[in-house]
Amino acid sequence: MHLIAPSVLAADFSNLQKDFDMVNQSEADWYHVDIMDGRFVPNISFGMNIVKIMKQMAQKPLDVHLMIVEPEKYIEQFRDAGAEVITVHYEACPHLHRTIQQIKASGAKAGVALNPHTPATVLENILEDLDLVCLMSVNPGFGGQKFIYQTVPKTRQLKDMIIVKNAKAKIEIDGGVGLQNAEALLKAGADVLVAGSAVFKSENPQDTISRLKAIGKETYLV
Ligand code: DX5
Ligand code: ZN
Numbered sequence: 346m347h348l349i350a351p352s353v354l355a356a357d358f359s360n361l362q363k364d365f366d367m368v369n370q371s372e373a374d375w376y377h378v379d380i381m382d383g384r385f386v387p388n389i390s391f392g393m394n395i396v397k398i399m400k401q402m403a404q405k406p407l408d409v410h411l412m413i414v415e416p417e418k419y420i421e422q423f424r425d426a427g428a429e430v431i432t433v434h435y436e437a438c439p440h441l442h443r444t445i446q447q448i449k450a451s452g453a454k455a456g457v458a459l460n461p462h463t464p465a466t467v468l469e470n471i472l473e474d475l476d477l478v479c480l481m482s483v484n485p486g487f488g489g490q491k492f493i494y495q496t497v498p499k500t501r502q503l504k505d506m507i508i509v510k511n512a513k514a515k516i517e518i519d520g521g522v523g524l525q526n527a528e529a530l531l532k533a534g535a536d537v538l539v540a541g542s543a544v545f546k547s548e549n550p551q552d553t554i555s556r557l558k559a560i561g562k563e564t565y566l567v
Contacts, residue, residue: 347558348515349372349374350376350537350539350540351368351373352519352540353377355488355544361398361402364545364550365399365403373558375407377539378399378407379412380392380410380423382412382413385434385437396426396427403427408456408517408537409423411437412437416434416444417433420444420451424452430455430476432455432477432479433456435457435459436460442471445457445471456477458478458481459481461482461483465478466502472506473512475512475514477514477517479517479519480519481496482496489541489542489546490520492523497529498533500518500534504534516537517537518538522538524557544557
């Protein structure tokens, strides 16, 4: 069964409690938490103090996506703040293997994110060490962007690599995901769907989460 991870970047920061209550009561599986530093990506979001507050409000695991340079400097701090999954960018890690081991040593699950232009094959020699691969389906930095369709065949390619190696990594898709493309992504092999705007900007966020969760089930009764 696939997982749904609402991206809190699209939540209402003037009333986070309300949106966290909604997600806690929903069928969502994880909270996706985007950390942006204004260097790796052209935008700044928030830091570990806010993650700590989110951890207190969240009744589901925090999936922390580090869009920052030198992420190895902050792994333990994000783990202490409550991260269950820590994902670093391939493009930001010259010593990726070491950084992955560091995340695992912290007790978190280890993920690697790939920008849209980075081929899945760069993970060939590290795939078996990963708990998660996050395929960016937009250029990271902002919520509400248009889904890059090439991510669908890329998902299929990565899924094949995982099967061939008998690896356990989950495939997460991040950016522009919603009801319009979720089925294609799941069919291609996605395990975790991140959805920011599609959830929080919808008329009934909790129902949108249920619908995303129900895709692939035989019937979904409204
Ligand atoms: C993009 C972030 C995404 C973003 C997704 O840089 O990594 O997690 O919040 O937002 P939507 O679903 O609105 O594209
Ligand atoms: Zn993200």
